[in-house]
Amino acid sequence: MKKILILLALVLCATNFLWAQIDEKLKKDIRNTGYLHNSPLPLDYSKSFEVFGLTKKVVKSDLFSDMEDLNGWSHEGIGGLKLTKERSISGKNSLRLTAPTTYPQFLDWGLGFGTSMASFDVNGANWEKYNRIRLFIYPNCEGDRSIYLNLYIENDGKIKVPDKYGREGIHEMNLINGQWNEVFVEMPELPRDKVTKLKFAIEVFGKERTMGDSLIFDIDAVSLETVENPEVVSGWTPAKNRIIHSTTGYRVQSDKSAIVRVEKHNGNFELIDHATNDVVYNGKINRKKTLIGDFETINFSDFKKEGQYTIRVGEVTTKPFYINQNIWDDSAWRVLNFIFCERCGYPVPGKHGACHADLNGTFNEKVFPVNGGWHDAADMSQQTLQTGELAYSLLEMASNAKEKNNQELYLRLMEEAKWGLDYILKTRLDDGYRAQTWGTNLWTDGFIGTKDDSTKRRKVRVHDRAFENFLFSGIEAYASTMIADDEMLKFNLQKVAIEDYAFAKERFDRLGFDELSGGGGGDHAAMASNSQYMANISYSASLLFKLTGDQYYAKEAAKAIKYTLDCQRTQPLKDKDRLRGFFYRDLNKKSIVHYTHQSRDFIYMQALTTLCETQPDNPDYQKWKASIEMYGDYLKTIMKYVDPYGMMPSGVYHVDEVKDSLNFYRVQVGISEGAGKDYKKQLENGVKLDSEHYLRVFPVWFSFRGNAAVHLSTGKAAALSGKFLNDKKLLDIAEQQLFWIVGKNPFGQSLIWGEGSNYAQQYTALLGETVGEIPVGMQSKFNGDEPYWPQFNTATYKEIWNSSATKWLSLISEF
Numbered sequence: 001m002k003k004i005l006i007l008l009a010l011v012l013c014a015t016n017f018l019w020a021q022i023d024e025k026l027k028k029d030i031r032n033t034g035y036l037h038n039s040p041l042p043l044d045y046s047k048s049f050e051v052f053g054l055t056k057k058v059v060k061s062d063l064f065s066d067m068e069d070l071n072g073w074s075h076e077g078i079g080g081l082k083l084t085k086e087r088s089i090s091g092k093n094s095l096r097l098t099a100p101t102t103y104p105q106f107l108d109w110g111l112g113f114g115t116s117m118a119s120f121d122v123n124g125a126n127w128e129k130y131n132r133i134r135l136f137i138y139p140n141c142e143g144d145r146s147i148y149l150n151l152y153i154e155n156d157g158k159i160k161v162p163d164k165y166g167r168e169g170i171h172e173m174n175l176i177n178g179q180w181n182e183v184f185v186e187m188p189e190l191p192r193d194k195v196t197k198l199k200f201a202i203e204v205f206g207k208e209r210t211m212g213d214s215l216i217f218d219i220d221a222v223s224l225e226t227v228e229n230p231e232v233v234s235g236w237t238p239a240k241n242r243i244i245h246s247t248t249g250y251r252v253q254s255d256k257s258a259i260v261r262v263e264k265h266n267g268n269f270e271l272i273d274h275a276t277n278d279v280v281y282n283g284k285i286n287r288k289k290t291l292i293g294d295f296e297t298i299n300f301s302d303f304k305k306e307g308q309y310t311i312r313v314g315e316v317t318t319k320p321f322y323i324n325q326n327i328w329d330d331s332a333w334r335v336l337n338f339i340f341c342e343r344c345g346y347p348v349p350g351k352h353g354a355c356h357a358d359l360n361g362t363f364n365e366k367v368f369p370v371n372g373g374w375h376d377a378a379d380m381s382q383q384t385l386q387t388g389e390l391a392y393s394l395l396e397m398a399s400n401a402k403e404k405n406n407q408e409l410y411l412r413l414m415e416e417a418k419w420g421l422d423y424i425l426k427t428r429l430d431d432g433y434r435a436q437t438w439g440t441n442l443w444t445d446g447f448i449g450t451k452d453d454s455t456k457r458r459k460v461r462v463h464d465r466a467f468e469n470f471l472f473s474g475i476e477a478y479a480s481t482m483i484a485d486d487e488m489l490k491f492n493l494q495k496v497a498i499e500d501y502a503f504a505k506e507r508f509d510r511l512g513f514d515e516l517s518g519g520g521g522g523d524h525a526a527m528a529s530n531s532q533y534m535a536n537i538s539y540s541a542s543l544l545f546k547l548t549g550d551q552y553y554a555k556e557a558a559k560a561i562k563y564t565l566d567c568q569r570t571q572p573l574k575d576k577d578r579l580r581g582f583f584y585r586d587l588n589k590k591s592i593v594h595y596t597h598q599s600r601d602f603i604y605m606q607a608l609t610t611l612c613e614t615q616p617d618n619p620d621y622q623k624w625k626a627s628i629e630m631y632g633d634y635l636k637t638i639m640k641y642v643d644p645y646g647m648m649p650s651g652v653y654h655v656d657e658v659k660d661s662l663n664f665y666r667v668q669v670g671i672s673e674g675a676g677k678d679y680k681k682q683l684e685n686g687v688k689l690d691s692e693h694y695l696r697v698f699p700v701w702f703s704f705r706g707n708a709a710v711h712l713s714t715g716k717a718a719a720l721s722g723k724f725l726n727d728k729k730l731l732d733i734a735e736q737q738l739f740w741i742v743g744k745n746p747f748g749q750s751l752i753w754g755e756g757s758n759y760a761q762q763y764t765a766l767l768g769e770t771v772g773e774i775p776v777g778m779q780s781k782f783n784g785d786e787p788y789w790p791q792f793n794t795a796t797y798k799e800i801w802n803s804s805a806t807k808w809l810s811l812i813s814e815f
């Protein structure tokens with residue numbers, strides 16, 4: 001009997017392990033998806049920013065247009081504009097903007113095939129007394145599962161809108177089909193002293209499987225409003241009466257801190273158990289003057305009891321969050337949900353059919369179709385390397401789930417990773433050639449050779465660049481070690497890993513770094529610096545060494561890293577911290593490594609820590625270790641520039657980097673010359689370290705902004721070096737990158753939709769709002785160096801992006 005009881009206890013424990021998630025509702029949601037992914041996770045709008053925003057007190061509201069006549073309105077592009085009496089919110093009429101779902105040619109303005117645009121002449125009115133626009137929209141788009149309408153505001157006053165990069169004043173409104181949507185956008189910082197135009201635009205993206213022939217939007221009751229407590233959208237100081245914390249929560253041993261801006265309090269804060277309403281912890285509010293301002297902060301790191309809690313300061317209480325050992329596992333499920341919905345060539349229930357079967361490329365005069373893997377972003381473009389790196393991070397997280405005995409999560413991650421691995425194998429052609437990239441922003445028509453698959457960037461680009469093959473060989477090698485249930489796949493991955501390394505090596509020995517400017521060109525992988533490239537080679541070789549035990553790869557790994565080590569700054573700068581330890585792009589040491597968009601900043605520490613792990617007896621071991629220590633010290637030192645926040649700064653810049661033009665423009669997207677003036681201003685808005693160096697919190701950047709993938713990648717470097725050096729400070733820095741994403745930022749928003757609370761709509765375009773979506777990331781304003789996060793929802797910063805999801809998974813796999 002005792003034995004049976006023990007057995008029963010063991011079974012029960014095992015069952016508990018299978019359901020190690022924390023959130024009961026999520027558990028139910030996962031079950032309801034059919035355990036795995038028969039359908040995406042349901043959208044919980046109740047904790048969204050938009051629902052919260054509509055609860056704000058309106059102190060002034062003026063009806064701007066009730067759409068009773070067409071005076072002042074005009075139409076451009078495809079489709080049309082008229083009044084309708086079919087439905088209305090105010091009066092009898094609504095404005096009806098229509099477009100066909102597809103079009104025989106490209107208009108060459110707007111996105112996709114083109115735009116149906118309604119424009120209203122505002123005549124230079126001053127809107128500065130208002131801080132919000134509110135309106136009602138009823139989409140009636142047959143069969144359309146991802147619906148949005150764009151709103152544009154143009155200003156001709158002191159500051160022009162749109163700006164030169166076309167990012168300001170554009171707002172994507174994500175909508176639910178077949179019902180009135182009450183929509184608003186707060187505009188506290190939008191220049192609006194002389195508003196010339198208010199526009200609505202439908203983008204025509206083609207006909208997805210279930211869609212009909214037309215897109216119809218009825219718009220009514222546009223009001224200009226003034227609300228109390230509009231969001232603060234720039235700078236480091238939070239809005240009034242906010243407690244800035246990780247809305248997901250904290251691990252038991254996390255550094256548990258928050259930033260408080262509450263008008264009336266008694267100097268103390270309380271932690272309240274959400275289930276019992278008991279005050280479980282009391283602490284003092286600290287005042288702190290840092291390099292970015294005066295703050296009040298709290299810390300409850302010594303409170304280690306798992307549970308669901310709120311923080312209370314004065315009369316302000318946060319939404320509930322968790323303290324839990326496995327705090328990041330729920331986010332893995334959610335981000336996984338986003339990744340699943342981004343699958344290409346696969347029918348995702350409620351999202352899209354098996355897509356893009358007609359996208360094609362040519363190799364050896366033969367045409368091949370290619371879909372699969374995951375779309376990169378909202379526009380459905382694909383870069384095979386992104387799919388490869390995403391598969392890699394899914395495997396990293398799978399390894400973490402396995403270690404923690406979270407079998408459900410492990411299986412699901414492995415399943416999704418295998419979807420990506422198939423694409424990695426499928427895109428291999430011959431002799432090291434691979435289908436590498438294609439751009440689209442359309443649901444294509446299924447016919448090969450029509451305009452939607454054969455014009456401009458839509459054709460699949462094929463090349464045999466060594467850089468990609470080095471990376472793929474490492475991904476394939478790691479995948480081979482992770483596959484446990486498919487011997488044939490496991491063996492094949494090992495075989496192609498060896499082949500791809502050999503292809504890369506042969507080409508790299510012949511062409512060196514020059515191939516990156518020639519090669520495929522124009523894609524984000526080409527941002528790689530020489531020092532990063534050599535670290536990539538080293539890491540892939542180490543992975544092959546781990547897989548095969550072949551000393552050849554160990555030697556390759558140790559040889560390649562020598563170049564990288566020679567690029568590390570070992571001489572201190574002349575600032576008072578005597579900063580050093582960062583890496584230069586190449587041996588010329590004119591340009592320092594920074595990332596602006598895609599980032600592979602972790603590769604330096606990944607390569608070095610893996611060398612130390614796999615070759616502890618190598619004569620260079622002490623050099624590798626010293627390099628890791630120096631870099632770790634660098635990261636720890638620069639964190640003071642963002643205190644009391646934890647977002648990793650971009651790092652040190654040399655004043656003349658802009659003159660190193662080949663390097664400089666390679667890391668920028670959408671600008672290829674003439675950045676000298678702005679470069680200088682951007683540095684001057686950072687911190688001057690010595691006569692030649694500045695520190696920037698945000699990257700120097702221009703058209704493409706948003707740093708989630710950037711600071712998460714450096715966070716990964718902090719985690720890797722922290723683990724190797726057994727340095728809790730570095731691990732805390734790594735986790736701060738996660739906290740920033742889920743709410744410990746000045747705006748208190750979670751940047752992952754559905755994760756934690758106060759998550760806002762993102763630029764989702766063809767995919768539609770999706771649980772787990774994560775954007776390109778926080779931006780800075782023009783040449784400034786402070787965070788800037790307006791509600792205006794547009795690319796680049798708010799566009800959902802698999803690269804950010806990749807870095808998220810990769811970093812949480814360290815905890």
Ligand SMILES: [Ca+2]
Binds near residue numbers: 089
């Ligand atoms: Ca009306």
Ligand SMILES: [Ca+2]
Binds near residue numbers: 444447451453
């Ligand atoms: Ca086609």
Ligand SMILES: [Zn+2]
Binds near residue numbers: 344356375
């Ligand atoms: Zn697709």
